Amino acid sequence: MGILGKLFYFKGNGDFKRSRKYEQELNKCIRCGYCYELCPLFKSFYWESDTPRGKLLLIYGMITGEIKPTQKIVDKIFQCFYCKNCSDNCSAGVPITDILTDARADLIEQGFDVEGTIAKIDEDLCSICHICESICKYEALEVKKDKEGKEKMTVDKIECRGCGLCMAACPTGAISQKEGCEITLPELHNKVKEIIKEDKKKLIVFACNWSVFPGMQLSESPSLVKTPYGIIVSMCSGRVAPELVLDAIEEGAWGVMVAGCPPEECDHDGNYKTRRRLVLLKNVIKELGIDPKRIRLEWFSTGESAKLSKAIDDYVKELDKIGPIKKIEKRKIGG
Amino acid sequence: MKIDIEKLKKIVGKENVSDDIADLYVYASDASVHHAMPTAIVRPQTIEQVQKIMRYANSSKTPIIARGAGSGTSGHTVPIDGGIILDMKKMNRILDIRPEDMLVKVEPGVVDDDLNRALKPMGLFYPPAPASSRIATIGGEIAANASGVRSVKYGATRDYVYGMKVVLANGDLVNLGSNTRVHSSGYQLERLIVGSEGTLGIVVEATMGIRPIPKFRCLAVANFDKLEDAGNAISDIISSGCEPSMLELMDKIGIVAVNKAMNLGLKEVGAIILFEADGNVKEAVDFEIEKMKKICKKYNGKDIKKSYDLAERTKLFSGRKKLFASLSRYKEGIICTDLADDMGVPNSKIAEAAEKIHEIAERNNVIMAVYGHCGSGVIHTKIMLDSKKKSQWEDAEKVIDELYDYIHSVGGVTSAEHGIGLSKAPPWKKARSDIIPVMRKVKRALDPNNILNPHKIMDAPDNWVQATNLRYKVG
Numbered sequence: 068m069g070i071l072g073k074l075f076y077f078k079g080n081g082d083f084k085r086s087r088k089y090e091q092e093l094n095k096c097i098r099c100g101y102c103y104e105l106c107p108l109f110k111s112f113y114w115e116s117d118t119p120r121g122k123l124l125l126i127y128g129m130i131t132g133e134i135k136p137t138q139k140i141v142d143k144i145f146q147c148f149y150c151k152n153c154s155d156n157c158s159a160g161v162p163i164t165d166i167l168t169d170a171r172a173d174l175i176e177q178g179f180d181v182e183g184t185i186a187k188i189d190e191d192l193c194s195i196c197h198i199c200e201s202i203c204k205y206e207a208l209e210v211k212k213d214k215e216g217k218e219k220m221t222v223d224k225i226e227c228r229g230c231g232l233c234m235a236a237c238p239t240g241a242i243s244q245k246e247g248c249e250i251t252l253p254e255l256h257n258k259v260k261e262i263i264k265e266d267k268k269k270l271i272v273f274a275c276n277w278s279v280f281p282g283m284q285l286s287e288s289p290s291l292v293k294t295p296y297g298i299i300v301s302m303c304s305g306r307v308a309p310e311l312v313l314d315a316i317e318e319g320a321w322g323v324m325v326a327g328c329p330p331e332e333c334d335h336d337g338n339y340k341t342r343r344r345l346v347l348l349k350n351v352i353k354e355l356g357i358d359p360k361r362i363r364l365e366w367f368s369t370g371e372s373a374k375l376s377k378a379i380d381d382y383v384k385e386l387d388k389i390g391p392i393k394k395i396e397k398r399k400i401g402g
Numbered sequence: 403m404k405i406d407i408e409k410l411k412k413i414v415g416k417e418n419v420s421d422d423i424a425d426l427y428v429y430a431s432d433a434s435v436h437h438a439m440p441t442a443i444v445r446p447q448t449i450e451q452v453q454k455i456m457r458y459a460n461s462s463k464t465p466i467i468a469r470g471a472g473s474g475t476s477g478h479t480v481p482i483d484g485g486i487i488l489d490m491k492k493m494n495r496i497l498d499i500r501p502e503d504m505l506v507k508v509e510p511g512v513v514d515d516d517l518n519r520a521l522k523p524m525g526l527f528y529p530p531a532p533a534s535s536r537i538a539t540i541g542g543e544i545a546a547n548a549s550g551v552r553s554v555k556y557g558a559t560r561d562y563v564y565g566m567k568v569v570l571a572n573g574d575l576v577n578l579g580s581n582t583r584v585h586s587s588g589y590q591l592e593r594l595i596v597g598s599e600g601t602l603g604i605v606v607e608a609t610m611g612i613r614p615i616p617k618f619r620c621l622a623v624a625n626f627d628k629l630e631d632a633g634n635a636i637s638d639i640i641s642s643g644c645e646p647s648m649l650e651l652m653d654k655i656g657i658v659a660v661n662k663a664m665n666l667g668l669k670e671v672g673a674i675i676l677f678e679a680d681g682n683v684k685e686a687v688d689f690e691i692e693k694m695k696k697i698c699k700k701y702n703g704k705d706i707k708k709s710y711d712l713a714e715r716t717k718l719f720s721g722r723k724k725l726f727a728s729l730s731r732y733k734e735g736i737i738c739t740d741l742a743d744d745m746g747v748p749n750s751k752i753a754e755a756a757e758k759i760h761e762i763a764e765r766n767n768v769i770m771a772v773y774g775h776c777g778s779g780v781i782h783t784k785i786m787l788d789s790k791k792k793s794q795w796e797d798a799e800k801v802i803d804e805l806y807d808y809i810h811s812v813g814g815v816t817s818a819e820h821g822i823g824l825s826k827a828p829p830w831k832k833a834r835s836d837i838i839p840v841m842r843k844v845k846r847a848l849d850p851n852n853i854l855n856p857h858k859i860m861d862a863p864d865n866w867v868q869a870t871n872l873r874y875k876v877g
Contacts, residue, residue, distance in 0.1 A: 094737045094789050094874055095730040098433045100473045104515075104536045113445070113492055114425060115472060121428040128427050131875045139424040158663050158724035159738075160731055 082177075083130040085169035089162075093127040096120070096161045102153035107276060107300065108146050108184075111248040116143050119153035119163050126170045141174050145183025146245070148302050149228040149334075150276045171225045184229035184245050186222050192241035193220050199233035199242060204336050208233060230335045231306035250302055252311070259315045262297030269321040269391070270296035270383055273307045278328040278369045295383050296324075304328070304364075305337020309348050312362060316352070321386040322361045326375055329366035338366070357392060360385070403441045403484045405464060410444050410486070413454045418445040418492070429469070429487045435739050436477035436824055436866070437873040440467065440487040447492050449567065449575060449606045456604065457573035459486060459853050467855050468600040470511065470542030473534045475740040476823030478546065478599045482857045482870055488604065490541050496520055497607065504612055505564055505581060510541025510605045526612045529556035532819070533726065541605050546821040547597035551722075554640075554777035555647040555680075558819065560596040562611040568595055568603035571849040575606070583611055594844070599821050600855040602848045616680035618687045619647070621715040622695065624703035625671040629653050629760070629772070632673035633753025635701035636776045639677065639694050640749045646694060648678035649777025650722055653756065655732060656771045660721035663728035668721055669705065673756075676722055677777075678715075722773070729771055729784050736769065737874070741785040741825055742802050744774070745809045746818030752776050755812065759783055762804050766797045780818040789874040795867055802829060824870060827862030 103109045103118035115121045122144055128134035147167055154163045174181075186199075186207070195218055200208045207226040210218050220241075231250060234242045244251050249258055262268050301307050304327025315323045325345060327338045342364060349359035363382055367375050410419045420426070421442045431437045441464075446452045459466045465485025472479060481487060494511035501524050508517060514535035517528050531550035532538055538548065544566070549558035565579025579585065579592035595602055626632040636649055652660075652674045660666050668674070675698060679690035695706055709715050721728075729738035747755045756772045759781070763770035774782035785801060787794040806816060806829030816822065816830040831838060838860045845852070845860075852861075863869035 090875070091735075091737075097727050097730060097738055097740065098431065098472075098873075099534065099727055100433065100471055100537045101534070101727070114420070115489070116425045116428040124428050124431065125424065134423055134427050137423060139422050143424055158660075158727035160663050 083170070083173045085173050086126055086166060087130045089166045089169070090127070090130060092161050092166065093123055093130075095159050096123055096157075097159055098124070099159075101156045101158075102163065104156060105152035107148055107150065107152075107248060107302075117146065119147075122147070122167060123161070123163065126166060129170075136174060136177065136179065138179065141179045141181055142183060144170055144174060145181040145185060145224065147229065148184060148250075148276065149230075150302070152276075168225060175224055181224060182245055183224070184248065184250075185224055185227035186229070186231070186233050187243050188220050188222060189241045189243065190219055192239045194239055194241075195220055196238065198236050198238065202232050202236050202340065228335070230303045230337065232303060232335055232337045232340065235306040235308040236340070249300070250306075252308060255299065255311055256314055258299050259311060259320075260318055262299070263315065263318040263320050266297055268295060268297040269386060270324065270379070271315040271320045271322075272296055272298045272324045272326060272379060273301045273304065273311070274298050274326045274375070275304050275328055275367075276300050276302050277334055278326075278332070278367050278371070296379055303333065303335050303337040304341040305333070305335060307341065309344055312345075312348055313352075316357065316361060316392060319391070321389075321391050322363065322382060324363045324365060324379065324382055326365050326367055326378075329368055332368060358389065360389065361392065403464070405441045405486065406458070406462070407442060409458060410442065410455065413458070414444055414446050414451050418447070419443070429472070429489070430480065431873045432469075432472040432474045432477065432479050433740055434475055434477035434480065434823065434825055435741060435872055435874070436480040436482075436870040438480050438482050438870045439484065440481040441484045443487045443489055445489045445492045449569065452488070452569045452604055452606050453573045453575060455486070455488065456569050456571060460572050460851055463851050463853060465856050466604070466853050468541065468545070468604050470539030470545070471513070471534065471537040473538055474542065474546065474823060475743050475820045476817070476825045477866075477870065478821055478823040478855070478858060480824060480870055482824065482863075485853075485856075490539065490604075493606065494539075499524070501526060503581065504583075505609055506612055507607060507609050508540050509607060510539060510544070512540050514538045514540065514543065521612060522615070525615050527615050528562065528610060528612050530559045530562060531556075533723065540608055540610065544596055544605050544608060545599050547819065549775070549778070549780070549819040551648045551650060551775055553775055553780070553819070554649050555645060556613070560593060563592050563596055563608065564611055565609040566592050566595060566605050567607035569606055570603050571851065571854050576603075579609065581609055597821065599823060599858055601845060601858055602854060604854075616647075617682045618684050618710060619678060619680040619715065620687050620691050620708055620710050621648070621676065621678045621718055622691055622706060622708035623718050624675045624677070624695070624698040625669055625705040626673045626675065626698075626701065626703055627671055628702070629673045629756050630753045631701040631703070632675050633756045633776070635675060635698050635703060637749050637752050638697045638701070640777060642693070642697060644693050644697070645679065645690055646677050646777055647680040648676065649775070650676040651752075651756070651773055651776040652676075652722055652725060653760075653772040655769060656725050656729070656773045657721070659728045659732040659771065660725055663731040664721065664724060666721050675703065676719060725771070725773055726782075726784070729786060732769065732771070732786060735788055736786045737789050738784045738786050739789070739798070741798055742770070742783050742805055744818050744820040745781050745783070745806070745814055745816060746779045747781060747809060747812060747814035749779055751812045751814065752779070752781070755781055755809065755814070758808055759805065762801055762808070766801045766804070768794065768797050768801055770801070778818070779814075790876060792876050795872070795876065799867065806830075806833065822859045822862070824858065824862050825866050827859060828864045828866060831860065831862075831864070
C-alpha cells in the first residue's frame, strides 16, 4: 500500500467501519471448516480460535456487537501468515485475508497494541542499517523518530504479513517473531537438530508453505511414512537464513534442499534473495572444502508436489552416491 | 453455570483449558445455523483425562459436549445449555494399522484424510468418505454415522466399526465390540454408540475395518435436460442391479452455483449425474460403466464422458466436491443455510422427491438446490434465503415442515448421514414419536444425570429458531 493509501486507512475514527462492509460476506461463510485443513496456525496451536473460520467468527461477533474486542481476541486476529491456503480452499469465495487486514486496521485504530505473528524489533540490537526496510515488499518497515527525536525502525502492524524475510536478512538478529509456530530461528535450529540427530535423516528440505507444502501435506502422512529426508515448512524460501543451512550441514546432514516458488511467483519476492544467498553459500562451503552439491535450490509452482517428490528422490540418490560429509570437512565450518 | 476451571486445569494442564470469550465464542457454533455459548473448553489427550473430566462433570451435573472438527450441520455440538466442550482434536494418534487383520485402531481426533494418507502406501483405505473428510474426525463420524459419495457401494461408518473404547457418563471405561468384522457375542453396544451424537458416551478409541484400494476406478458424467429424467435414471441404475461405487446428482441450481464460485464452465443443463465403478478387473469396471451409460441414454442422458485417469476424474468431480460451499455464491443477497440438508428416500422416489423439493421451495419463497449421493437414496438440499429478513426464517420453518411431511409420507428418513442434532429434531420427533420413549430410557440408563450432550435428538426443543441464537444477525 502506498502513502496515499495509508493516509486513507488511518482517517477513520474507531468502530469497525472497514470490516463492517464484510457482514454479508461473513454470512456467506458456511463454516464448513475446510479453511483450516492446511492452516499453519491451527497446526501449531490446535485451538479453533486460531483457525481462519474462528477468526472470521470473532470478527463477525465484533462487527455485529455480540462481543467486544479483548486483547486475546485481537492477538488472535493478528496471528496469520497470509499463506492463503484458507482462501484457496474456500469455495464460498470468502475473501478471508482481506477481511482480516481490514479488521486489523480497525483494531489498531481502536488503540490495541499487539504482538501476533508480525515482526518484532529489538531496539537494543537494531543498528538501523535499513536492510530489512529494503527487503520488505509490503513497505511494513520504516524508520521513524520517537518523541525524543531518536530514530528507530518500526513495523506497520497492519501491513506486515509475517513472512519473516526481514528476520532472515537482519545482520544483528534484532528481528524476531512469536514463538510456538516453528518459524523463529531458534525453533528452526531445534527442528534441524531434531530431524538429523533424532530422526536420523540425511537430507533436510526447507519447503515453502505457499507453493509446494500444501500439496506435499496432502499426498503423504509424514509422521507415518519413513523417508530418508525431513521436511521443514518455511513461510517463504527467503526466510531460510544462511546459518540454518550451515547448521544442517554441521549437524550431519548429507545435503540441504531449499524448495521455493519460481521467479515471479513468490508473494514476497523472497525467492530472488534465496537464489543470491545460496550462490554465496555454495561458494563459502566450497572454500571450506565441501562439495557445493550439498546445497540445492529448486523451484516449484503451486501444486507441483509430485515434481517436488521426484526432485527429493533424485537428490537422495545423488547424496547416496557421494555419501556423508567427511569429518575433516565439518571441522572447517567451525573454523 | 459455575465450573471449577482450576480442577479442569489440574486434569489436562492449563494450556488445554479455556474460559476466555475468544474461545467460547468460536466454539459456540459449528456448520449449522445455531449459536450458543459453552462455559469452558477442555482438550483432553488421554483416556484417563477423559475419565477424570467425566467424573467431575457427573458429580457437578455439568453438561459435556464432545466435539471433533465442528463440521456438523445440525447443531450437534452447539451447547444449548452451556457446559464443557470436550475438544477431541488433540487425541489424534493412529495407534495401530494391522493390514493382516484389515483393521486400524485410532484415537477419536484422527482426521479421516490423515488416516487414508497413512493407509494409502499399503494399498488400503477407509471407505466411508464424507465430503468433509479433509477435516472430519473419526470420532465425529462415529457420532453422526457419517457416510459419503461411496456409500452406495461401501456403506456408512457403522459398517466399519468393529469395536471401541467408550468413557461413560460416570467415568467408567468400557470396551465394546471386537476385533473382528462380525460378532454375535451379546448386545452390539458399539452399534448403539454409532449415530448417538455424543449423548451416550465419549468414544476414546475406535477399531475400524479397512479395505484394499481397487486397482481401477472409472468416473463418468452425463448431462440431462430434465431433473426428472436424471432422477429416474438413478433409480433405474440401482434397481437394474448395477454396482456403482458412486452415483451422484447435481441439479441446475448446483451447477450454476459451482460455475459462479469456481468458474468451471459446466453446461447449465437440468441436472448432471456422476457415476463411478471400481474393481480389480478392468473389463468388469468397463462392463458396469457401459451398463450405466446405457440406462442414462434411455433417460435422454447426453454428453457422456468417462475417465480412468486420476487427474481427469478429480476435474470431473471438482464441482460436486465443492458444491456445498459454492451454493453461497448462487445469487447476491442470499446465503446458504444448513437446513433440511440430508434426507433419505427409497430408491424409487428420487425423481419425485427432487421435483417436490423444488416445488415446495418455490412456493415458500426460498431457493433449494438438490444434489447428493442419490444412488444410496441420500438427497442433499440447502435452504438458501435472505438471512436478514425475519420472514425468510419463517419461510424456512414452513419449508421444513412441509418437506419432511412429504419425505416421511413416502417412507423416507429425516437424516441419512448428518444426524438429527437440533435443527432436524422437530420433524424427526413428529415422525418417530413411537421410539422416543425407548430412546429416553436408554439415555437415562447410561446417563442418569443427563450430562452428555443434553437437549439433542429426542430432547431437542421444537422451536429451534428461538431455542438457540441463530448465528446470523436478523433484521
